[in-house]
Amino acid sequence: MSSSRNVYLVDDEPELTRALTRLLEAEGFVVRAFDSGDDFLRQVSNGDAACVVLDVAMPGLDGLRLQQHLAAMPGLAIVFLTGHGDIPMSVQAIKAGAVDFLTKPVKRADLLRAVGSGLERAQAMHSAMKAHADLHARLALLTPREREVLGHVISGRLNKIIADRLGTTEHTIKVHRGRVMEKLAVGSVAELVRFAQQAGIAPES
């Protein structure tokens, strides 16, 4: 697959923005600039994977707060870039998941390295998210009862035990179980367990 090359630039200094845009576009990145955090939040779509290059100190929504908003949006990796940063600030940013925390004036090589690994991470998160969404889409096909049965099956319980717990007969469980396997498109209990594990489904107590 062709790797995404989207870079979003959020900075309130037009000169710097222009310079960085030129630099990054020269490297083949697809750059889009925003002059404030609010502006970015309004316009950004939750679509492709991208690397966000973010100034920390901006009027309005500052970089670290914007990061919190973006945490809910997978597929975006953040690289901070600031002129007046300090150590606690950088520590907080990285702990909160930023790819890097660069200081102005930034060396061209540093920026490119950070943006590169940011895009890498963004793509990884993005496809992980898509995979997760896929699992949940298939899960949504199940009826409530089937989900319940699924929970017991991945706990390794026998059909008769499940039937007992759910107050029904073994045969009924077999039917549900068969439908679960069919709807989730898995061919064995082993696959089912892996599916459930990836989808974050807890075994029924």
Add this chain to the structure above:
Amino acid sequence: MSSSRNVYLVDDEPELTRALTRLLEAEGFVVRAFDSGDDFLRQVSNGDAACVVLDVAMPGLDGLRLQQHLAAMPGLAIVFLTGHGDIPMSVQAIKAGAVDFLTKPVKRADLLRAVGSGLERAQAMHSAMKAHADLHARLALLTPREREVLGHVISGRLNKIIADRLGTTEHTIKVHRGRVMEKLAVGSVAELVRFAQQAGIAPES
């Protein structure tokens, strides 16, 4: 369980070490001090969970390099403490897994918070490591053939298919499979799959 309260102090300034020791011991931590990175590496045992408070700038082995050595030792969480740090240094430290990066003079509350969450993380890593070691100890009970069969079972293959692939009979597979379940102390395929997943065993192709 009683939570570990071991704190290892690595700093080449005896005064600071003494002060921090008093401070931490007053809070109920069990403190042990070392005056160089080499010294620490020689004496530290790979036993309990602990939080290491580490100066970055020390003669001999510096903090960041020591961190690399300690990465191989799970159960240790690192809190950096330094007088002459800069942003790139802190970024590198946190990226490499440090719990926090504090600057001297450190506020008492900051240190205690960092050490507290360091110990928390150390314990989490420590028990995760023990669990992992446990899994591998049980895995070691399996004969090569049994491990092979395990790989196929967690792929969800039927006994007859496994027998075919391994060039033997279905009955033989059943016997191996039974022994695997017994040695790994699991009662169902579901448990077996979860066991293998946690132990990092890839399904047989």
Add this chain to the structure above:
DNA sequence: GGCCGGATGGCACCAAGGTTCAATTGCCGC
């Protein structure tokens, strides 16, 4: 040579999983 553990195989038996055909009940929306 003799012993032991690992791997293999045959046979029999029972339990559990899985499918098909057929049917009933209850709820929801048109």
Add this chain to the structure above:
DNA sequence: GCGGCAATTGAACCTTGGTGCCATCCGGCC
């Protein structure tokens, strides 16, 4: 109310899984 879907149940039938007993073969070790 009717059609459709979810949930349920029954019976019959076949496939798999799992166990026990017995037996053979091979390679390493005392």
